[in-house]
Amino acid sequence: MLFVPGNNPGMIRDAHIYGSDSIMFDLEDSVAITEKDAARFLVYNALTKLHYGKKELVVRINDLSSGLGIADLEAIVRAQPDVIRLPKTDSAKDVIECEREIERIEREAGIPVGKTGMMAAIESANGVLNAKEIAFASKRLIGIALGAEDYVTDLKTTRSPEGIELMFARGMIVNAAKAAGIMALDTVYSDVNNEEGFVAEATMIRKMGFDGKSVINPRQIAPLHAVFTPSEKDLTKARAIMDAIAEANARGSGVASLKGKMIDKPVVARAQYLLEMAERAKTITVEEI
Amino acid sequence: MDIKKTGVAGTMESSDIIVRIEPKETEGIELELESAVMQQYGKQIERVIRETLGELGVTRAYVNAVDKGALDCTVAARTSAAAYRAAESSDYVWKEVRI
Numbered sequence: 001m002l003f004v005p006g007n008n009p010g011m012i013r014d015a016h017i018y019g020s021d022s023i024m025f026d027l028e029d030s031v032a033i034t035e036k037d038a039a040r041f042l043v044y045n046a047l048t049k050l051h052y053g054k055k056e057l058v059v060r061i062n063d064l065s066s067g068l069g070i071a072d073l074e075a076i077v078r079a080q081p082d083v084i085r086l087p088k089t090d091s092a093k094d095v096i097e098c099e100r101e102i103e104r105i106e107r108e109a110g111i112p113v114g115k116t117g118m119m120a121a122i123e124s125a126n127g128v129l130n131a132k133e134i135a136f137a138s139k140r141l142i143g144i145a146l147g148a149e150d151y152v153t154d155l156k157t158t159r160s161p162e163g164i165e166l167m168f169a170r171g172m173i174v175n176a177a178k179a180a181g182i183m184a185l186d187t188v189y190s191d192v193n194n195e196e197g198f199v200a201e202a203t204m205i206r207k208m209g210f211d212g213k214s215v216i217n218p219r220q221i222a223p224l225h226a227v228f229t230p231s232e233k234d235l236t237k238a239r240a241i242m243d244a245i246a247e248a249n250a251r252g253s254g255v256a257s258l259k260g261k262m263i264d265k266p267v268v269a270r271a272q273y274l275l276e277m278a279e280r281a282k283t284i285t286v287e288e289i
Numbered sequence: 290m291d292i293k294k295t296g297v298a299g300t301m302e303s304s305d306i307i308v309r310i311e312p313k314e315t316e317g318i319e320l321e322l323e324s325a326v327m328q329q330y331g332k333q334i335e336r337v338i339r340e341t342l343g344e345l346g347v348t349r350a351y352v353n354a355v356d357k358g359a360l361d362c363t364v365a366a367r368t369s370a371a372a373y374r375a376a377e378s379s380d381y382v383w384k385e386v387r388i
Contacts, residue, residue, distance in 0.1 A: 013304055037370055038298045038366070041298075046363075
């Protein structure tokens, strides 16, 4: 997910050319307080006039308590991005309140109720402790995300290359998301010149179970895809597992084995997920060619 | 929409446009446009500015715009933002729904 400042027309115009799976237009932290209205017009007009192909389009609004969030929703819900990202989500109540406003605007605008997806960004110690309630708060939620900058400020610490300060938050968020059957999205890696550090972090969060990561610079997209795209070795193994299962089923046997090892249900589920991911990665590449 | 004071929106960055709208006592929009692509797109930019102001019900204003290669949607967005600021209004009307 590529972050794009909402008041920058050049970046908004070019956002789709870098190969990210999704684009997040930001009305929050990257927009000066005096330019909130102008950014809202810009993002609204871009969404209603420009074509971004099959990219998932996300808009980060200002939080509702800022006094700007509802004005953002009035415009953005009508422009119909795929997902609205709610920042600074501390509790399920924040999600429910935002959903109520989205639903009201959908009704007023004649948009089918429920069409607008939501993503909640958790950015505080309290939010992390409430991750489970947040993840289950609305059927519109497609995922929950970690916003690390505000979170480490709340913890009265700073970010480190190893990310030790984020271990608990990441663990909570990934577990809450998986329990609710939605995606877990990791935070940005701010040092764009440290590709090695970025890849190490991406590898770790993939291993933890995250489904994706936000990026702030197009340079980070290719290395991130490389981490998340299944390797040929893993795919060969996954295909062999699926073949063995198909063969066992054909024989009428409920038990399959590969190279002397029994294949049980979780192994099959993992192989299936890997093949699906590879298929999705292929679709994206083909679309971009 | 009545233009009450000077309203400005946009930047001098590439792909953007600065639109400045000022009150005018008599009917009509008086438009001054500078653009690096005046020859090719001058008329189109002017058309978008005039149409956007028309949709907002602005019938009397001085408009000065300096274009740095903005797309039509950017021209319209900056014109709207400048007009609302100049009218000291936040009664935004969001009409379109993306299909």
